[in-house]
Amino acid sequence: MKTQIHKFIVCICGLFLIFSSENAIAQTIDSIPPANxxxxxxxxxxxxxxxxxxxxxxxxxxxxxxxxxxxxxxxxxxxxxxxxxxxxxxxxxxxxxxxxxxxxxxxxxxxxxxxxxxxxxxxxxxxxxxxxxxxxxxxxxxxxxxxxxxxxxxxxxxxxxxxxxxxxxxxxxxxxxxxxxxxxxxxxxxxxxxxxxxxxxxxxxxxxxxxxxxxxxxxxxxxxxxxxxxxxxxxxxxxxxxxxxxxxxxxxxxxxxxxxxxxxxYKDWHTEVFLNSNKILYKDIEEHFKKLSSEFGYNINPTEDFINQLGYQQLRFKHIDEAIEFFKQNIKLHPNSFNVYDSMGEAYMINGQKSLAIENYEKSIAINPQNENGKEMIKKLKNE
Missing domain, CATH: 3.40.50.1820 (Alpha/Beta hydrolase fold, catalytic domain)
Incomplete structure (x- = not known):
């Protein structure tokens, strides 16, 4: 399942800096809508x-x-x-x-x-x-x-x-x-x-x-x-x-x-992988994050969404084996996420591996019974 992330337009309507006040009153965020x-x-x-x-x-x-x-x-x-x-x-x-x-x-x-x-x-x-x-x-x-x-x-x-x-x-x-x-x-x-x-x-x-x-x-x-x-x-x-x-x-x-x-x-954080139509290997991404972990002093793994999107990018460019590897690694890193199994199911379905696709969709639904996409995909696969 491709996750949707809200894009924020970076804007500034004015900076009202509390600079000279010794007793400034805290503002409120009642009007700020995001749930996060x-x-x-x-x-x-x-x-x-x-x-x-x-x-x-x-x-x-x-x-x-x-x-x-x-x-x-x-x-x-x-x-x-x-x-x-x-x-x-x-x-x-x-x-x-x-x-x-x-x-x-x-x-x-x-x-x-x-x-x-x-x-x-x-x-x-x-x-x-x-x-x-x-x-x-x-x-x-x-x-x-x-x-x-x-x-x-x-x-x-x-x-x-x-x-x-x-x-x-x-x-x-x-x-x-x-x-x-x-x-x-x-x-x-x-x-x-x-x-x-x-x-x-x-x-x-x-x-x-x-x-x-x-x-x-x-x-x-x-x-x-x-x-x-x-x-x-x-x-x-x-x-x-x-x-x-x-x-x-x-x-x-x-x-x-x-x-x-x-x-x-974060000058060394960026990687241009999403602009690259060539095959991308998970080991290269893994090496990039190992270097970041060494630089920042704690273990840094790519986020679930980052790996998920790389997997779908590889699917779009018909690099099926590479896509499956990204989804497999995402399951290792995030075994309790329904979405990683849903994505894995889609990759196997595209690759013609019906039984593995059904197995992963079922795992996704077991974690999240509200995953209607997974239910529809299982129904479709079983009726083929």
Whole structure:
């Protein structure tokens, strides 16, 4: 059965960044229609308040058993909608530029308190916020969603200061970060964050990280300091990229930065297999994902839908044996999915292997009794 994935048109109607407000009120997502978006309330002992969290899962999340990396968005009320649409577009099986992922957005309550480390006070709001993310939110997400141990942080403006602070004080929390026009200088607390981060880089020469740093048409002092530190002290395994957007301002730069940042983090992800009419072997796809697993540090398998679509592509080009191999491998990877057996049944039917086609359609129906397509195919095959 060919799965249908909703295509999202990546658009932006306006970025209303909560930048200067210390007490911004969280927005609502009541008007956002997709069923793969939810919100929940979590009580934080670290901050001593309830926090609203917004979640976006891949479109096929509820119909698959796949696991996913997680993208955490600071200033969640500003970035959730366009980033969700962007990720779905870039990770679609045909586009295939980045991994599918779960998005966790954290809307603001007291932005300045949460993002600004205070070193000369007993109450460090950034430290409390970091403990909320590390000790409360991430464990909750990992427990309740199918996650992989790879987390990306998106941090804009003052959020970038918190992002640097988090990378130093909780080094295993985020494996990649996108820092957009980060506000890293301007007072003694920010200066101390950057001084300590330079020392941290000097002491940790084996860090394996991915950083994307951007700046709009604005003061470059902060990013110049960060990129200088990265040039001087970052290890060889620390991959980073810096980009200026002279045509954008502080409030419009997040959109382009997110696109380029995700493409940088996943620069080796893309494969042009869907534009290729030649025979494609599963072993070549397997090798591609082995390389990705080595790069990202966890076992990455192609998603069910990705392999399914490759199988149908091979069917369209009359590469029947190759198609059957893709469907067989999909069954190994996703034995509890009715769809993989349905696809296998169709391939055997096209290849004239009637008994095997019926056997796989029956397995599909056993998993999903509502599979009317499978029932129709069995009826057709038995009447031939």
């Amino acid at each position: 978006q939810q919100q929940f309330l979590i009580h934080s002992k670290a901050i001593n308040e309830d926090r609203t969290i917004w979640i976006h899962t891949p479109p096929e999340y509820n119909a698959s058993t796949d696991t996913y990396p997680v993208l955490y968005l600071l200033d969640g009320g500003s970035h959730f909608k366009y980033v969700s649409e962007m990720v779905d577009f870039l990770s679609d099986f045909e586009t295939n530029f980045i991994s599918k992922m779960i998005i966790v957005a954290i809307p603001n309550t007291e932005r300045g308190r949460d993002f600004t480390p205070i070193f000369d006070s007993k109450e460090n709001g950034a430290d409390n916020f970091l403990h909320f993310i590390k000790d409360e939110l991430v464990p909750y997400i990992d427990k309740n969603y199918r996650t992989q141990p790879y987390r990306i942080l998106e941090a804009h403006s003052l959020g970038g200061l918190f992002g640097i602070y988090a990378n130093e004080n909780a080094p295993e929390l985020f494996q990649a970060s996108i820092f957009i026009s980060p506000a890293l200088t301007g007072d003694k607390n920010r200066d101390k964050v950057m001084e300590e981060y330079a020392l941290y880089l000097k002491k940790n020469k084996q860090l394996s990280r991915k950083f994307f740093v951007s700046i709009a048409n604005e003061d470059k002092q902060a990013v110049d300091l960060l990129t200088k530190q990265l040039k001087m002290f970052a290890s060889k395994s620390f991959q980073w990229n810096y980009k200026e957007y002279k045509e954008e301002n502080h409030f419009s730069v997040p959109y382009k930065s997110m696109y380029d940042g995700l493409r940088f983090i």
